[in-house]
Every structure is written in structure tokens, then in C-alpha cells.
Amino acid sequence: GMYGHIRIILKDLIHKSFSAEKWAEILVRSGFEDDQILAPIQHPDEVSFRLLGATCEATGLDLGEVFEAFGRHFVGFTLQSGYARLFKALGNSFPAFLANVNYLHNHLERQHPHALFPYIEVVYKDGQNGMELHYLSTRSGMKNIVVGTVTELGRQMFDLEVSMVEQESPRYLQRDLMSSGHRAASWYVSWKPLEALEGASSSSSSSSSSTLPLPMSFSELHFAMMDLGKFLNLSFFDAFSCCTAQHFQLRDYISVSPTEAERKFAEVQGLSLERQEEILLRATPASCLAAAWTDDHMKTCTEFWSSAIGTSANYALSHDADRVDVFVSHSWLPPVDWEQMMGPDVDYAEIKAATLAVMAKDFATAHRSLQEWGQITFWVDKACIAQDHAEMKALSIRLLDNFIAKCDSMCVLFTWTYLERLWCVYEWACVLVHKPTEKVHLQTELFVKEETLPLYLEAVRDFSLANTKCGFEEDRRVLEAKINEAYVSKDHFEVLVQATVIALMARSMAFRAGRSPKLYETYYQPWVTLARDLGMNELANALEGCDCLTWRRVGTISSSTCSAVRKSSSASASSTETKDVVSPSDFESVDQVVTPGSRDDLMQMSIGVNSLAFHQVISDWFEMDVVPILAKFQETSTK
Secondary structure, X not given: OOOOHHHHHHHHHHHHHOOHHHHHHHHHHHOOOHHHHOOOOOOOHHHHHHHHHHHHHHHOOOHXXXXXXXXXXXXXXXXXXXXXXXXXOOOOOHHHHHHOHHHHHHHHHOOOOOOOOOEEEEEOOOOOOEEEEEEEOOOOOOHHHHHHHHHHHHHHHHOEEEEEEEXXXXXXXXXXXXXXXXXXXXXXXXXXXXXXXHHHHHHHHHOOOOOOOOOOOHHHHHHHHHHHOOOHHHOOOOOOXXXXXXHHHHHOOOOOOOOHHHHHHHHHOOOOHHHHHHHHOEEEEHHHHOOOOOOOOHHHHHHHHOOOOOOHHHHOOOEEOOOEEEEEEOOOOOOOOHHHHHOOOOOHHHHHHXXXXXXXXXXXXXXXXXXXXXXOEEEOHHHHOOOOOHHHHHXXXXXXXXXXXOEEEEEEEOOOOHHHEHHHHHHHHHHHHHOOHHHEEEEOOOOOOOOOHHHHHHHHHOOOHHHOEOOOHHHHHHHHHHHHXXXXXXXXXXXXXXXXXXXXXXXXXXXXHOOOHHHHHHHHHHHHHHHHHOOOHHHHHHHHOOOHHHHHOOOOXXXXXXXXXXXXXXXXXXXXXXXXXXXXXHOOOOOOOOOOOOHHHHHHHOOOOOHHHHHHHHHHHHHHHHHHHHHHHHHHHEO
């Protein structure tokens, strides 16, 4: 069923385009109470369509007109609710943005595993003012929402006047059009710059109020957000912010003792390294460093990530700890071409805060409960090391590998220049000594796009310890000496880094690649090819065993199914031949095995799945088929 955002935004649309009285009439016609349909639960689709039917009756609009008006209003409502910055991170041009919408859906699936997101495919050549747009959904008759959404996105985000002409769909969608109630549609989309402001204003004012929303006033936005709070826990929006106001009000009154670092430093004098580690290990709650895009404390988190320079106030964000949930590895500086690749309005610090919120939620879901994500603890150098006490800082750096050993997992904010930073590579080296590879999680969803993927591949292919950058040459000598202590040689270490990055990037890309053959070919296959190019044939064979396109086509994956997949996948790893990992008997709902080359069938399985179970199958495959191969690399590389 739908998660609720349609009803909230529909109510807001009716209030603004018609009146509160018209909304009340719609409720009477549909037989629902306001609080009933805005309750934060997942309603069946029938509830939403019943409400839409009543809207058509009350307004005199047909369903297509209501859907298009909703699509337009959805854009304005979402942007004004605090998601403009997230949208900007999806692409700095209109076609790039639409091509990356699937990644947003993939991101949202991690928090809403039972939501049904559509698939969007864009065919575009650089320099043109037009493209083909293909759409596939689990629901029929929804194409007018796409028309309203796409045209309004062009207008509000890119100052474009967008025209959409429906056309015949590709062959792999035509079967759906004939047999499944028009769940698919295709358009040729063209655009041109909006006219001068005066002309645009005139055009806007002459449009029907039922199809184009007006900007929200402060009071209107407040009203909308009050309603929004009723469904945020299960809606489209990323609002699982369990960190209540008390968490952040408390931080305003933290009393930072200027002698905290001195006291700690004096305490550890003359003690063994083990005792020093126990005293100096600290952890920072996720609520202090991570935020969803609309959280009130996002500004505070962004300020933290904007500078590497630490203060006693930053140190006070952390607390003494016996263990830490997640070690955060990252580069303080954005890539030099960040603005070119991501867009001029995308804040690197803000992306980091939002990405860590997703990591905290993933970890909380796996180990506690989603509502406790703010209590997940991070180890971040700026907060967990006394940066303004030189001797204490030096001692803590010497204990870095001990601190990593005390962390359950490692989160890598993996930009395309991560491997250029010697400190980042050293942290990677420490983790490979202390942690199994499956405990390393690359956060790449907002970083990896078609524009940046070649940069990632090049960085791994050309990785060399000698080419890494370090701010101080003394640091280089210390860090390289530590690497030499743990590894057989620099060459062995470099190969191990390449192998683990390829494997972990393949796992990360498999989640999005399962949505369509095009995404598989674009984002997953290059990592298999790179492994072969570097002579890692056994690893390449294991990566080819990830049949994510087939696994995702299953509507609901039970625990017994997962077991069957794991057994079949494990068996496939021992063969050098490419095989179908899943047999027909593995899934009750599957009539035949679908191979990556069977595009017609694969397009039908990109949507409508239990994404939580799909992700588990990918994780199980990685642990059973890939991790043992990486363990061989580790065994031959470490002393």
C-alpha cells in the first residue's frame, strides 16, 4: 500500500487551490475522517484511490488532471519542506537529475522496505535539449503524476519550460502496456529556458489554480508541516529522526572544561598502551554528528563537518566508552572537482551529515531498532581526540589502530578521491588488519553517478601508496612505517586495497544494479571487468555470481528462500563458468530463471520487491562467496 504522502500533499493541494471546505466535502464523499487517513500507518492503495475518486467528484476534474496537479504540487511541497538540497545533489542538470532519480528510490528503500517505487530510464545525449523518458510502475494509470512532476521540476529547479509528448514505449515495456493496465509509459521530453520573469509571472497567473500551486506563506508552511508530522514515520520523506529536542537543547548547555584534555593526559602517564586505550577511547552519539535533511540540527552538524579544526567544544560532544559502534573514515577536504561533479549548490559537509544519518539508521535497524538511531555511536577524530592538546593528540594518533579494533564496524564516506589521502589509506589498512571485510560499509549513494563512476574506476586502477597525499611529510614517514609493520610489502598492500575496494564497491552497486539491466551494465559490470583487468580472476568470478537482477525480481523473499539463494550462490562460486544462481525451485512465485541478458523479463522485476530481503540476499552472497577470496588476499599480504 501507499505510505501516506499522497494524502498529505493532496490535502495541501486542495486547501490551496480550492478551500478547506472543499477538502471537507471530499472527506464526506470518501467516507473518511481527517485523522483516519493521515494516521502514520501504511494504508492499502484502495484508500488513496477512493480519496482520489472523491476528489474528482468534488472538483469536476478527471483523474488524469488530478494526478498532474498532484505531481506539480508534490514538487513545490517537497522543496519547501526542506528537501531542495537533497534534490540538488542528484544532478546539476535536468537530464542528469532525472537519470539519478532511481538512486534516490534505492536510498529510500533502505528505510521503507515495503514501499513500491517506480523505475525511470532516461536516454539522452550531451548537448541536446531533448531526451526519451521511460517509466514503469507497479500501479496502473499513474503516468500523469510523472507529467506534472517532471514539468514542475524543470520549472522550479532548472528554470526550464518543459514539454512532454507521449510516444510508443520500447519493446521491453510494450508487453506491460498490453497486459498490465498501463503501468508503463514513455515520452519525448524537450525543454527551453523560461521566458523573462515578467512573462513567466503572467503565464503562471493565467494558469488554472487547480493545476499549479502557489508559494507557501510562513503560516501555510507551518500548517503543512504540522500535518506532515502525522505521517513522517512511514512516508516518502526521510524523517526517522528519533533524536528529540532534548538531545539538542542539552548541547546548548554543555559545560566544557578547558582542563579535560590535561586531566586525561595526566591520568594516562606511565600506564600501559592497553590502559591508555581504555582511558582515551571515546564515542560520539549519532545525534550530535548526523541529521536527516529536514532535521532542526542539520545546520549544527553541517558546521561540525565544515572544518577539520577541532576545539574543546567538539571534544565535549564525545564521552568515555568501552566500545564504539562505527568508526568513520573520511576526507575532510572535498574533491577539487566537487562543484563540477556535484553542482555549485551541493554542500560537502551537509552531504556527510545526511549520509551518516543513513548509516546510523542502517546500523540501528540491524542491531537495535530504527527509533534508536540517534544513540548509535561514532568514532570521529575531531570529536574523539582532543585536537587542541598537542601531546594528547599525538598519543591518541598512536593509538588509532587500537581505537579501530574497539569499533564494531567501519563506515567509509567514499568519494572518488578517498584513495588519494594517505590518512584515509592508513585507516583502511588498520581496518583490514582488525576487521572482517563485511564489517566495512561504503557510503556511496550520493557520490556515485555516471559522471563520477569513471573517476572511481581510475582511482582504484591507478592506486599507489607513493601517489597518496599527506599534509606533513613527518606524518607520511610514521604512517608508512606502520603499514610496513603490518604488511609483507607495499606491493602486497596495494593489491589488497584494490581487491577490497573492488569487492566492496561491487556490493554497494549491486543494490542499485538489481533495478534494471541498464543499471547493471553501467554500475556493476565495470567492477567485474576491472577485477579481470588487474588479474584478479577468482574475485571476478565470484562477483559474476551476484545475480542481483534475478534476485530482485522476487516479490517477497522468505527466510527459506534466502537460504536457498545462499546455497546456490555458494555453489556457483566454485565454478569459473557464468551460471544462473537461482533455480526455479528456489522461489514459489518464479516460473523461470531470468538471466541478465533477458531484458524483456528483467524490466518487470525492478519494482515491487521486499527490498529488505533483497538486501539480505546480497549481503549473504557477499559473505559466502566474496569474503573468503578477500581473506586469501589478506593472508598473503599481512605479516
